[in-house]
Amino acid sequence: MGPAMAxxxxxxxxAWFVDAEASEPNDPNAMTVATSDAAGQPSARMVLLKGHGPDGFVFYTNRESQKADDLAANGRAALLFHWKSLRRQIRIEGMVEHVTDAESDAYFATRGRDSQLGAWASDQSRPLDSRDTFESRFAEVEARFAGGDVPRPPHWGGYRVVPARIEFWQDRAHRLHERRLFTRAEGGWTEGLLFP
Incomplete structure (x- = not known):
């Protein structure tokens, strides 16, 4: 008999995230973010979850990056958590919105100084002629903000994936996996099972 319905x-x-924090050796908050551009070309990359709750799942990035370009063209994304130590996955699909400037400012202030400076120095996802160019730009912004706080760049901020579907996948013996699907419905969520 399976677990009781949530x-x-x-x-x-x-509950699963707490288990992952206890068992995963590195970055239990790592997740794949999958997007697609206006032509439907998919792209996926790993990012870190920086906030979550009933309003959605939050990550931060350069808003001039490829993922940001994709999200501007197609405001839908999919997230995937894979916790190998637990033999669990969570798949999330939904619409994406910007977090508020205040939320982005608050999170940016918690980042290490070098990470803050890197957000200014990097033209994320754009071609780079050499590592020296990036290191030179980093040194320039380091000098620019020497002795003071590093403000959040205007092109850097958060995105919130507002889920329409959340699937919890648990490995079972003989590939008889358990899949529980939650789907957003009027006034709440419905839950059902999927064949493995």
């Missing part, structure tokens, strides 16, 4: 997917996510 009342909402966020309490189940919280």
């Amino acid at each position: 009342t909402d997917p966020f309490s189940l996510f919280d």
